[in-house]
Amino acid sequence: MKRVLIGAALAATAPLIMTSPAQADTENCASMAEYDQLHSLMSPGSVSALFDIDGWYIGENDNVFKRGYKPCWNPDDKKIVVAYDIDTALSVWWDVRDR
Numbered sequence: 001m002k003r004v005l006i007g008a009a010l011a012a013t014a015p016l017i018m019t020s021p022a023q024a025d026t027e028n029c030a031s032m033a034e035y036d037q038l039h040s041l042m043s044p045g046s047v048s049a050l051f052d053i054d055g056w057y058i059g060e061n062d063n064v065f066k067r068g069y070k071p072c073w074n075p076d077d078k079k080i081v082v083a084y085d086i087d088t089a090l091s092v093w094w095d096v097r098d099r
Contacts, residue, residue, distance in 0.1 A: 028053060029072035030080055035096075038082070042091040047082055055082075064092060071096065 026034075030051035037050055044067060048054050051069050058066040064083040071080050082094040 026052070026072050029070045029075055031072045035071065035080060038091070038094050040091055042082075043089055044082075044084060047091065051080075060086065063087070 030053065034051050038047065042050070044055075047067070047069070053069060055067040055069040058068050058081065060066065063086050065086055066081050066083050069080040069082065071078050077099060078096050079099050080094065081097050083092050084090060085092050
């Protein structure tokens, strides 16, 4: 009886295990749906996990450092820029800009 209960419990949790948020719905770029989920106070690691890509360092000024991410739409002409507060390393603004 215990084996049946354990098997049923595993079967019930299998969909949760298989659909982790880290699974990429797009490869090597951030989708519009992922971009729409950006919000203030996200760390660079959180944004990378959301987009499933690391991005690159752009530079810093005005108490922020910026990272660029490749969008899935118009990737040769555009980049997603996320600015992080230098002291807290949390996102303060983001935008889509020309490369």
